[in-house]
Amino acid sequence: MSAFHDQSAQGPSASGGGARFMTLDDIAESQTLHTNMRSTYSAKWEPWEAFRELVQNWRDGIIKSFNLDETKFRVEREEKLDGSTINILYKASSASDFWPLPECLGYIRFVAEDATAGGAVEIVNRRATIQPFHFDLGGTTKSDDKSLAGEHGDGLKVALLVLLRKPQGYALVVELQRMSSRQIESNLRKANANCDKGLVPFAPMPYEDVAFGIGSSDSDDIRPSLFRVSRVAFDGWTKVALFLHGPQSGGQITVSEGDLITDSAFRGNIYLKGLLLKTSKKGDLRDEDSASITGKPLKFGYNFANGATNRDRQSLATAGEEGVAIRSIWNQVLFLKPDMAKELHDMLNSKFPLYADVAWSTQHPLPLNIKNILGRYLFTAPHDRRWYYTASEESQNRRLLKMIQGLGREGFHLENTYWRLLSDNGLVRTAAEEQQRRFLQVVCASTGGIDPVAMYLINENKVRVHVGWLTAESAANELGFPVDFPTTDLIWNTAKCLIRDIIEQVPDIKFGPDARFPYTAGRSQKQVKNIEKNLLEQRIMDHxxxxxxxxxxxxxxxxxxxxxxxxxxxxxxxxxxxxxxxxxxxxxxxxxxxxxxxxxxxxxxxxxxxxxxxxxxxxxxxxxxxxxxxxxxxxxxxxxxxxxxxxxxxxxxxxIPHSAPNPTPPSSPAKKRNAFVLGDELENLDIMQPRKWHDGENDEGVKAVIGIPTDKPTATLSRKRQRTSK
Structure with a gap:
């Protein structure tokens, strides 16, 4: 079933002075080995996982036996049909030309006389030996060799157990060095016959090669109750290794850190050194059983060139190691194929699902190569007019899209985690930060292509506002108000809108604690900036x-x-x-x-x-x-x-009106002087004495009697002339 590299006759600890391990030389004819494993050990393992362990040992054994560079390990597939007999052969070889090596270094063969009846699988290694101590738990010499996939030392034992126990119950034969002369002669005869027919590339030598048989009936004590291997099962088993069953041409991108597998048939699979660790169960991504240790779905398949597995051999040891391995592959893939930046961008900007392919992005900074290539994708044509923002930024600034238009860009939404990653690596900034940058650089913004009602700073003291804000009709249209909206309210809303935008453009560093203003104490620059917006709104409302x-x-x-x-x-x-x-x-x-x-x-x-x-x-x-x-x-x-x-x-x-003149009272008509002239005294007239009575007459001829008090001398009375009576 699998083949293993050479071991010393005394076991791995012989040279170290420890306890001596049993070797084949210690066995005269036969020996029962106890593995101390219960039959239920690794109960979840399936036959394909057992086959993977045997293929892993087959690969490692060939690399070790022939001192190969692991990158030179090659496998070719052949299939022959002789009547009803099916013969499928996988031959291992080396791509190295530095020294002569056998044409075939080992093979895996499936043979079935009738496809419906099932057949047997042979796994043969050249120049390999299995010693008894290899069946002990932890018995391995591969843990320090980074070119080999095995490391835990119990894969062979678990694989044999899984294949033998129910419900599988496969027949199992292992051919080692300790065989009788008759057995060696019989095996050589059969092997040479198969080799002559072209069914196998070479005849295994029992005294120097190792062969495993699954479902084989060559053993004398084979029990009829043990199963043979069906063609369907074997084809499924070969998918455990990319070098046995790999993607179609162009379905993977190979770099020194491993392979990025783009073939959809292999999506979600994770491999280590070409050997399958786990497959993702396809279906709705909500319910997908991911091969990633993170539990998140994978958009691509990955073959890691380096790494250590957990004991179940289903993933790398930790999620961190998996993330670093995936990041390393992407770092080299982007250098080789920069157009793959779109795929990386799409995964980073995905809200659902959150891909395991980019789980590393939340824990590690972008490698310089990824940063540069991703930056070129984001900021060069046809994406050079984009301005990247998040939903959080938009919710905090209702005029964000207008600000972006004022920058001469078109808004493009990014998920928060992706935007933060780009921001942490200096690739993006908020629209407000960009306005502040232009503010500090005193750069006059171009008016070409700007929203007709955009407003932006041109230096530290002046603000440029489009004239559209100065008419009621265009301002109402910009704010979404009806044309007949009350003028006072329209002015207030317009002023508030412009003032808030102005403050947004002022750098945060201009705000902060100030002893003159108690409300700034203990607050951040951003908080003080928001307070200033509120205060200005109140001032506008009061005004x-x-x-x-x-x-x-x-x-x-x-x-x-x-x-x-x-x-x-x-x-x-x-x-x-x-x-x-x-x-x-x-x-x-x-x-x-x-x-x-x-x-x-x-x-x-x-x-x-x-x-x-x-x-x-x-x-x-x-x-x-x-x-x-x-x-x-x-x-x-x-x-x-x-x-x-x-x-x-x-x-x-x-x-101020002119004062009216004060009204003058109407003038009284001048009274004509109409005095009476005193005449002669009337001596016989006595009207309540004492008076002197005289007659009198005025100029108009009116006659009258005039009484003069006797206490006033008549000499003092004015008169015109003394008249005498006629």
């Missing part, structure tokens, strides 16, 4: 509220400024309210609107036409008297104790 409710009116010859608004200012704090003549201080308004107000101050020095009042914010109004008649005024309010206070202007100006 919009005050702007909307700032009113001018006239009351009792005074200009009244009112602000009925619940902004976030303290009602007990003083605010500055100013009124300015439009014709004299329109430039002052333009200066404050442009933003360059800190250096020049907010206080107007013009007298006569401008006035300033400090009032409590909670007062909600104030009045200005003595303003110039006929002059248009605008109002502004701000918080004087806050250097970074925003300034709110009234939307309209208000003209």
């Amino acid at each position: 919009t509220c005050l702007k909307k409710h700032l009113r001018l009116s006239i009351c009792e010859a005074q200009l009244v400024v009112s602000w009925v608004c619940d902004a976030a200012w303290n009602h007990a704090e003083d605010i500055c309210v100013q009124v300015h003549g439009q014709s004299h201080r329109g430039d002052f308004k333009d200066t404050l609107i442009s933003g360059d107000a800190y250096g020049r101050g907010r206080l107007c020095q013009t007298t006569g036409t401008c006035q300033t009042l400090l009032v409590r914010y909670g007062q909600q109004s104030c009045a200005f008297a003595g303003l110039k008649e006929g002059q248009e005024y605008f109002a502004m309010i701000f918080h004087p104790s806050r250097r970074n206070s925003f300034v709110v202007f009234s939307d309209t100006t208000f003209k």
